[in-house]
Amino acid sequence: MSKDIYVIAEQRDGVLAKVGKELIGEATKLAADLGEKVVAVVLGSEIKEEAAKLYAYGADEVVVIDNPVLKSYTTEPYAKALTELIAKCEPNIVLFGATSIGRDLAPRVAGRVHTGLTADCTGLAIDEETKLLLMTRPAFGGNIMATIVCKDYRPQMATVRPGVMKALEKDASKTGEVKVLDVALSAADMNVEILEEVKETKKAVDITEAKILVSGGRGIGSAKGFDMLRECAAELGGEVASSRSCVDAGWIESDRQVGQTGKTVRPELYIACGISGAIQHVAGMENSEFVVSINKNDTAAIFSVSDLGVVGDVNVIIPKLTEALKKYNEEKNN
Amino acid sequence: MKIVVCIKQVPDTTEVKLDPKTNTLIRDGVPSIINPDDKAGIEAALTLKEQLGGTVTVVCMGPPQADVALREALAMGCDDAILMSDRAFGGSDTYATAHVIAAGLKTLDYDLIITGRQAIDGDTAQVGPQIAEQLGIPQVSYAAEVKTTEDGAVVVKRQFEDRYQLLKVKTPCLVTALSELAQPRYMTVSGIVNAYNKEVKVLTFEDVKNNLNPDFIGLKGSPTNVKQSFTKQVKGAGTVINVSADEAVKTIMDKLIEKHII
Numbered sequence: 001m002s003k004d005i006y007v008i009a010e011q012r013d014g015v016l017a018k019v020g021k022e023l024i025g026e027a028t029k030l031a032a033d034l035g036e037k038v039v040a041v042v043l044g045s046e047i048k049e050e051a052a053k054l055y056a057y058g059a060d061e062v063v064v065i066d067n068p069v070l071k072s073y074t075t076e077p078y079a080k081a082l083t084e085l086i087a088k089c090e091p092n093i094v095l096f097g098a099t100s101i102g103r104d105l106a107p108r109v110a111g112r113v114h115t116g117l118t119a120d121c122t123g124l125a126i127d128e129e130t131k132l133l134l135m136t137r138p139a140f141g142g143n144i145m146a147t148i149v150c151k152d153y154r155p156q157m158a159t160v161r162p163g164v165m166k167a168l169e170k171d172a173s174k175t176g177e178v179k180v181l182d183v184a185l186s187a188a189d190m191n192v193e194i195l196e197e198v199k200e201t202k203k204a205v206d207i208t209e210a211k212i213l214v215s216g217g218r219g220i221g222s223a224k225g226f227d228m229l230r231e232c233a234a235e236l237g238g239e240v241a242s243s244r245s246c247v248d249a250g251w252i253e254s255d256r257q258v259g260q261t262g263k264t265v266r267p268e269l270y271i272a273c274g275i276s277g278a279i280q281h282v283a284g285m286e287n288s289e290f291v292v293s294i295n296k297n298d299t300a301a302i303f304s305v306s307d308l309g310v311v312g313d314v315n316v317i318i319p320k321l322t323e324a325l326k327k328y329n330e331e332k333n334n
Numbered sequence: 335m336k337i338v339v340c341i342k343q344v345p346d347t348t349e350v351k352l353d354p355k356t357n358t359l360i361r362d363g364v365p366s367i368i369n370p371d372d373k374a375g376i377e378a379a380l381t382l383k384e385q386l387g388g389t390v391t392v393v394c395m396g397p398p399q400a401d402v403a404l405r406e407a408l409a410m411g412c413d414d415a416i417l418m419s420d421r422a423f424g425g426s427d428t429y430a431t432a433h434v435i436a437a438g439l440k441t442l443d444y445d446l447i448i449t450g451r452q453a454i455d456g457d458t459a460q461v462g463p464q465i466a467e468q469l470g471i472p473q474v475s476y477a478a479e480v481k482t483t484e485d486g487a488v489v490v491k492r493q494f495e496d497r498y499q500l501l502k503v504k505t506p507c508l509v510t511a512l513s514e515l516a517q518p519r520y521m522t523v524s525g526i527v528n529a530y531n532k533e534v535k536v537l538t539f540e541d542v543k544n545n546l547n548p549d550f551i552g553l554k555g556s557p558t559n560v561k562q563s564f565t566k567q568v569k570g571a572g573t574v575i576n577v578s579a580d581e582a583v584k585t586i587m588d589k590l591i592e593k594h595i596i
Binding site for chain 2: 329
């Protein structure tokens with residue numbers, strides 16, 4: 001019988017990605033509703049020690065598939081390894097991060113084992129009666145949410161958007177033995193050849209990691225407006241983010257974009273500056289803990305998702321806010 | 335090189351709006367377009383054809399209206415167009431869709447299949463890899479560049495969030511295109527005229543039934559089902575203030591202190 005929740009925890013260069021920890025955190029809740037275990041699975045090469053860390057994030061069991069062929073991600077060896085894992089362990093649920101790896105791998109595996117897969121979920125729950133996994137995801141650019149179930153096939157599979165679920169606080173007292181699953185893999189399983197793999201270091205920051213985001217929209221007027229936001233963010237110890245329109249206008253790099261086609265963020269504070277609040281943007285920031293928005297237009301949609309809405313000119317208010325923060329910080333430091 | 339591009343006709347979601355009264359999607363009058371990633375795939379295919387010779391065939395599964403999307407692809411310069419359309423295909427999830435499209439592709443001769451990475455209505459990015467799996471050929475998704483080598487292989491720049499890989503893959507293979515793969519060309523006037531003189535071949539269930547399992551297609555053959563769909567519950571609005579800039583800043587500061595954010 002299919003049992004337990006398997007989280008495929010992604011690694012790159014031998015380092016676990018944050019999304020795997022987030023998924024384990026969410027899986028512990030689902031597992032409690034089902035009375036099942038959370039099993040974290042790491043595929044890679046010489047990955048055992050790193051994988052062991054997942055016990056501290058709530059995994060009941062950690063399994064590695066360790067093979068030199070799995071050092072860098074390519075589709076076929078990963079798909080083969082996971083297909084074998086699924087055949088051997090018969091999981092009830094398998095979760096992947098909806099990253100460029102998870103969204104390549106999961107459909108291939110779901111196709112091979114012939115089961116359902118729900119993409120890019122932003123909500124997971126267990127149905128009280130049927131015990132089915134309820135997988136909720138946005139569609140139509142975030143205009144519509146759909147809850148998907150996979151009744152007749154196992155495992156129930158989903159990719160889950162990074163930044164949406166919450167990782168548990170690290171509990172270093174939790175440790176355990178890492179199980180090794182042997183899968184026969186060889187270079188012959190590679191049906192692509194990696195000619196080159198180049199890490200792109202241009203992105204110095206990851207806005208999904210920031211606790212405070214000062215985010216600019218069309219209302220800031222120009223690329224220069226971001227200088228104003230950067231000063232404000234610096235006083236807050238935060239980062240600058242953006243709506244899509246500013247990225248499209250070339251005012252800021254695309255890795256700062258929040259929203260349906262950008263990143264999903266959940267900072268402690270999100271200050272939306274001159275952002276109208278299109279649903280595609282809101283989809284990426286609505287889980288922020290505290291939202292302040294500043295907009296000239298008193299009917300801007302952003303106000304309906306803000307804890308504090310300020311009607312006014314962002315180009316006047318932000319410099320004044322930066323001044324006030326500067327003064328506050330100076331007083332605090334004295 | 336024989337290239338097949340799989341496209342989807344989608345509503346232009348940037349135009350989709352919600353009815354404020356019923357909170358449902360207003361689809362009336364929303365224009366249909368070729369999905370942007372797929373259109374980049376068409377352009378990449380046409381560019382390869384110009385360099386290497388060969389043919390570009392465009393395939394679309396959808397209702398009869400999707401004919402328009404295929405005509406647009408023909409007008410851009412594609413050689414042949416195939417519409418896979420049958421009530422039996424309706425309601426398919428990604429697995430079932432891939433099963434149908436793969437059945438259609440099995441009637442063709444191909445070296446390279448290009449799909450868009452994902453469609454803007456569903457955003458799943460699953461159909462491309464699942465077609466490749468059904469056909470048992472390698473896939474390279476998230477393609478930002480596609481080239482060919484002298485020995486007939488394909489070299490793809492495969493984009494990740496933090497890196498890229500240059501991958502060499504033998505044909506036949508499937509590549510999923512990012513919209514930045516290529517800037518789609520415009521239709522030409524003669525292209526449009528030609529497009530309406532050409533035939534769009536229609537494949538129905540009868541035409542492909544020997545290439546698929548009828549239990550694995552359509553709503554019934556889909557492993558996943560939509561249990562419920564709804565418009566998003568928005569977070570309750572807080573306070574909105576319309577005061578002088580100085581007062582506004584004071585209110586913000588008070589809130590940030592109260593919430594222990596600063």
